[in-house]
Amino acid sequence: MSMQNFDVRDFRRALSQFPTGVTVITTNDQQGQPIGVTASSFNSVSVEPPLILWSIDKGAHSLAAFENSEHFAVNVLSRDQVDLSNRFASRGEDKFKDVLYGKGVGDSPLLNDYSAQFECKTWAVYEGGDHLILVGEVLDYRYNDSNLPLVFARGSYSVSSQHPSTVKYDAGDESGEFISDYLLYMLRESYNRFSSDLYPKLQAHGGVNPEEWRILAMLRDHGAMKTDDLAPLVMQPAVALIQTAEWMQDRGLVQLVDCSLSLLPAGISLADKLLDLAKQHEAEVLSALSDDQSRQLKNGLRAIMESRP
Template sequence: MSEPRTDFDPRDFRRALGMFATGVTIVTARAQDGTPVGVTANSFNSVSISPPLVLWSLAKSARSLPVFSGATHWNVHILSEQQETLSNHFARAGEDKFGGLSLDDSLSTAPLLPDCSARFQCRTMFQYEGGDHVIFVGEVVDYDRSERAPLLYVTGGYALAARKAAAVSTEAAATPSSALFSEELLGYLLGRAHYQFVAGFRATLNERGLSDADFFVLSTLSVREPLSAEEIASHVAYTAIDVGAVLLRSLCDRGLLRLTDTPQPGYSLTGAGRDAILHVLAAAKSVEAGAGAQIGEMESTMLRNLLKRLISATDPGLPKLWTASQP
């Protein structure tokens, strides 16, 4: 039997522990003088279903330790992916963490934060010494949850959760791993997802007599207008569609666009153009809602996040449509 190691590098040991993904919580309590306290923690875990028990730990060096050690109640908030800023706020010391925050009604005096993925209102049951931490075990006296995707923490940074997908094709398992083209090709998955998504509102495009090129131009101008021909072409460059004078003239002739000189020169939507694109975008939103209902809010959030990262990683320097134009 080998001897246990005694030469752990604290930094490397922390990195190894960081491979275990956890949720992110804020634990709150109230001091005897009424002062609210709260800390960000990822040490939360379940202990028992019956009775309902949970635990979390706090460093002995934490300034809030005396408050939590003396508290009869504390609340655990599992943060949603939209509460990263709140997590950072409560992770910093020496600030008025509750200033300007709205609170929900709690069964105890412990502060109850809104808009979380889940919340557990707890009564202190036990406290244990755990090395350089104190472990708090509490009985859950009330809880609630939402469909908001939870915020995760892994390898030293925030992350999002998503369920692992099954194969798109039933024959995928039979595809040789050396095959040049398979359903694992990212371009294939992105392309197929795009065309299947657009197919869901293709009927609305056809009813409005709009081509894909028309849709790209009108949707771009629905975000910002007026834009010059060169600006429109640069914003639509990722589609490989050449937005030239012929296309823009056609949209003007059909009463969907107009060329203006004031307050600045460029193309803008007409009333008919705005009505057309609003109907198409409403249909696209309906398709999005249907797809989102099938894959779930958590996966939808993860998908948006990954696509944003992919766009950033492959961006050849296209202009940012949602960034205010420079004067």
């Protein structure tokens, strides 16, 4: 493919199919002020010596601080730190305000909560197109097995969990309560079984992925919304949401003006079509229950969710 015909948005869309973890990389600027950025480009390089790498956009406000710093820290975020990821991915605010942190090697900020942390000495800085690649030698590290890591894929946040093919669930197995009669296993198994049927239908009938479907559905319910308000509802950081919106705008589905997103007529039509499909799918899922049982199930799940906001 020649660069003349190279679609940058489509390339980003292809890259987003590869899931990554989410990190906040921290250091100090020349005035000793804490600096932090959200990055999903973190990766391991070597065990002997212990080396890791990550990359930073050359247009980043904090580029000089990281390029010239002798030390930095990698804070691998947990599933409960979506707000923190969004904060450090944004611009124009005091990112460390009200954030609990200490200081590590070279005084690099260390977040109090994490899935893992790596304190690094800058090993090398390489040119990488529109990014700089920073390699760090790990001087100290720690991890927290009780925190599930935060995952990022296709522009949306997710969490790591066992693949359904590795978990055997048999509703008729009465040999033990933990698998056959444990609520969390049953909820997850139900979701895995039936979502795997729905999402291919959305793609086949509407040409949208789950992330785009959530945007269509939310805008159909609420009307035009600011991207900052919509982002948490569709589980995307604002930057990724705007990229998704631009892709959908190219298809004539939405209009993005001054960080406000609204459906165009084609988007309304597609949202209604896919909502009908989703309702049909839901009816198939609930066909094993009576109407009263279906209502009781939804009301019960709603009560559980409302008990822990």
